[in-house]
Amino acid sequence: MTLxxxxxxxxxxxHHGDELRLWLRLLTCTTLIEGEVRSRxxxxxxxxxxxxxxxxxxxxxxEGMTLxxxxxxxxxxxxxxxxxxxxxxESGHLDRRTSExxxxxxxxxxTKAGRAEFRKMAAEHELWIADIFGDLTxxxxxxxxxxxxxxxxxxxxxxxxxxx
Amino acid sequence: MTLxxxxxxxxxxxHHGDELRLWLRLLTCTTLIEGEVRSRxxxxxxxxxxxxxxxxxxxxxxEGMTLxxxxxxxxxxxxxxxxxxxxxxESGHLDRRTSExxxxxxxxxxTKAGRAEFRKMAAEHELWIADIFGDLTxxxxxxxxxxxxxxxxxxxxxxxxxxx
DNA sequence: CCAGATTTCTTTAAGTTTCAAGCAATTGGC
DNA sequence: GCCAATTGCTTGAAACTTAAAGAAATCTGG
Numbered sequence: 381m382t383l384x385x386x387x388x389x390x391x392x393x394x395h396h397g398d399e400l401r402l403w404l405r406l407l408t409c410t411t412l413i414e415g416e417v418r419s420r421x422x423x424x425x426x427x428x429x430x431x432x433x434x435x436x437x438x439x440x441x442x443e444g445m446t447l448x449x450x451x452x453x454x455x456x457x458x459x460x461x462x463x464x465x466x467x468x469x470e471s472g473h474l475d476r477r478t479s480e481x482x483x484x485x486x487x488x489x490x491t492k493a494g495r496a497e498f499r500k501m502a503a504e505h506e507l508w509i510a511d512i513f514g515d516l517t518x519x520x521x522x523x524x525x526x527x528x529x530x531x532x533x534x535x536x537x538x539x540x541x542x543x544x
Numbered sequence: 545m546t547l548x549x550x551x552x553x554x555x556x557x558x559h560h561g562d563e564l565r566l567w568l569r570l571l572t573c574t575t576l577i578e579g580e581v582r583s584r585x586x587x588x589x590x591x592x593x594x595x596x597x598x599x600x601x602x603x604x605x606x607e608g609m610t611l612x613x614x615x616x617x618x619x620x621x622x623x624x625x626x627x628x629x630x631x632x633x634e635s636g637h638l639d640r641r642t643s644e645x646x647x648x649x650x651x652x653x654x655t656k657a658g659r660a661e662f663r664k665m666a667a668e669h670e671l672w673i674a675d676i677f678g679d680l681t682x683x684x685x686x687x688x689x690x691x692x693x694x695x696x697x698x699x700x701x702x703x704x705x706x707x708x
Numbered sequence: 709c710c711a712g713a714t715t716t717c718t719t720t721a722a723g724t725t726t727c728a729a730g731c732a733a734t735t736g737g738c
Numbered sequence: 739g740c741c742a743a744t745t746g747c748t749t750g751a752a753a754c755t756t757a758a759a760g761a762a763a764t765c766t767g768g
Binding site: 406 | 560562563569578583671672674692693694700701706
């Protein structure tokens with residue numbers, strides 16, 4: 381028996397199982413690693429992952445950033461950042477001041493103590509990550525970087541297409 | 545001038561920036577896609593991602609699962625599942641009963657209505673994912689699957705090494 | 709049998725997260 | 739100058755999340 385390929389295309393919906401499996405695997409990897417990093421941060425430094433992430437963003441920009449910048453970079457909501465920053469200012473890790481040119485804007489920076497503490501954590505964190513990805517060869521790493529860059533572009537395109 | 549390679553190795557800490565960049569890119573991709581899926585689920589079906597994920601787990605096992613099974617599969621805490629299930633039973637999507645052989649165990653399943661609703665959502669969800677990964681060739685997909693499988697194994701090994 | 713260990717689930721407290729609504733400041737068009 | 743739209747942030751409600759502690763049931767090695 382032979383199958384007319386056109387008929388087949390009409391009768392069977394397109395097969396997208398591979399992409400779905402890929403997404404689930406991507407999600408599994410990230411969840412796994414995120415959980416591991418979260419545990420180690422808590423155990424070793426008694427700090428939560430969101431706090432570490434926020435400090436990581438600020439460490440890259442010594443002159444400070446606005447809350448909106450942070451929320452875009454971290455890809456989380458504005459309200460989320462407000463609460464997170466509040467607690468980090470409270471604990472002395474962050475310095476927050478109202479912009480002189482635009483009084484709606486809050487500029488936040490790491491305090492000296494905050495920066496010192498972050499650097500200490502970041503150094504270990506980098507080793508953890510190296511450990512977690514330890515089985516990958518340099519070639520694997522390069523190849524993953526390339527494919528994930530492509531994935532990111534593709535996802536951004538799809539997101540823009542829905543919300544222009 | 546020449547550099548003694550041994551001296552270099554001692555003086556410079558090992559370079560793990562590539563792995564760190566890889567991790568950040570992996571995280572970016574996942575966050576991006578997760579956010580997009582979350583938005584679409586809310587817009588189109590007024591359902592949250594955790595609820596969808598839980599229903600997806602249950603759809604694969606018609607005879608039902610225990611709460612522990614769910615929490616292992618979803619890689620979230622026990623207490624998390626308790627609350628999630630509570631709300632889904634409340635809304636009629638899930639059926640929950642105490643096991644007859646072990647009265648500590650709660651077995652949950654999709655109700656008929658829950659299953660119907662999930663199937664409807666899942667069909668669209670699959671198309672979204674195909675759209676989001678649309679720029680990747682079948683070869684890219686295969687290669688990513690392979691490299692992520694390797695990543696998963698590596699991460700699991702690192703996690704086990706820390707907590708035996 | 710039975711006391712201790714383990715497993716399964718719930719509860720609690722603290723924190724994170726989103727969305728939506730709202731307020732305040734600024735910008736842009738007229 | 740003035741008003742409307744936009745931008746930046748905060749607030750509030752509901753949901754989600756974790757870690758830790760506790761309750762109940764079961765299992766296990768004397």
